[in-house]
Amino acid sequence: MDKAVLRKEALARRAEAHAAAGPAASGRLSEVLAGHRGVPLAGYLPVRSEIDPLPVMAEASAWGAVGVPVVVETAHPLTFWHWTLETPLVQGAYGIPQPEADAPMVPEILIVPLVAFDQTGRRLGYGGGFYDRTLAALRGHRAILAIGFAYGAQELPELPEEPTDARLDLIVTDREVIEPSR
Numbered sequence: 129m130d131k132a133v134l135r136k137e138a139l140a141r142r143a144e145a146h147a148a149a150g151p152a153a154s155g156r157l158s159e160v161l162a163g164h165r166g167v168p169l170a171g172y173l174p175v176r177s178e179i180d181p182l183p184v185m186a187e188a189s190a191w192g193a194v195g196v197p198v199v200v201e202t203a204h205p206l207t208f209w210h211w212t213l214e215t216p217l218v219q220g221a222y223g224i225p226q227p228e229a230d231a232p233m234v235p236e237i238l239i240v241p242l243v244a245f246d247q248t249g250r251r252l253g254y255g256g257g258f259y260d261r262t263l264a265a266l267r268g269h270r271a272i273l274a275i276g277f278a279y280g281a282q283e284l285p286e287l288p289e290e291p292t293d294a295r296l297d298l299i300v301t302d303r304e305v306i307e308p309s310r
């Protein structure tokens with residue numbers, strides 16, 4: 129099926145799950161990250177109906193560096209700027225908040241926002257290819273742990289894969305932790 133059609137369907141399911149979500153949606157993610165304290169972590173500042181990783185990012189910032197993605201240029205990898213709960217934010221590209229100050233960091237664990245995922249770790253984002261480029265660039269230097277974070281309702285049976293798609297190492301939902309089967 130066409131990626132645009134899958135994206136639309138998954139976004140509708142995500143909005144439904146988001147409207148019904150309770151405050152404990154990031155509990156599983158918190159458990160996973162407790163095993164990686166002090167490792168530089170990239171989260172994201174949630175927009176629209178994205179599942180909220182802020183509680184785990186705040187927790188992680190007590191142990192090590194936490195950053196959030198910033199689009200410096202389209203068709204390029206994302207850059208990550210330091211973030212804590214006290215960081216002043218401004219409105220960035222696509223209406224997504226970003227830190228006021230340009231303070232780059234390099235993550236080793238990435239919490240990746242998703243539109244949809246499947247059991248094999250394939251993912252669908254907004255279509256900019258930002259995370260594909262970013263994961264490819266980071267993996268060229270060192271081992272990276274890419275954790276997709278989503279509502280369970282965003283799972284689709286089988287996503288199409290393009291040669292440039294970067295797969296997830298782990299998927300964490302509001303309900304469970306999924307180790308991709310390749």
Ligand SMILES: Nc1nc2c(c(=O)[nH]1)N(C=O)[C@@H](CNc1ccc(C(=O)N[C@@H](CCC(=O)O)C(=O)O)cc1)CN2
Binds near residue numbers: 197241
């Ligand atoms: N919270 C959050 N921050 C993030 C991302 C994300 O997915 N979530 N990104 C993840 O990459 C980057 C921003 N990337 C984005 C790329 C496209 C659109 C967007 O709204 N696209 C339009 C269609 C654009 C087009 O292709 O013409 C849309 O979906 O309507 C938003 C964010 C960095 N920061």
Ligand SMILES: Nc1ncnc2c1ncn2[C@@H]1O[C@H](COP(=O)(O)OP(=O)(O)OP(=O)(O)O)[C@@H](O)[C@H]1O
Binds near residue numbers: 251254256257290292
């Ligand atoms: N490493 C890469 N180098 C060059 N182009 C890439 C790379 N990764 C992805 N692209 C291009 O980016 C475009 C969008 O990719 P895709 O539809 O997979 O985005 P997405 O994974 O949904 O979005 P995102 O990664 O921003 O969440 C595609 O045209 C793809 O060819």
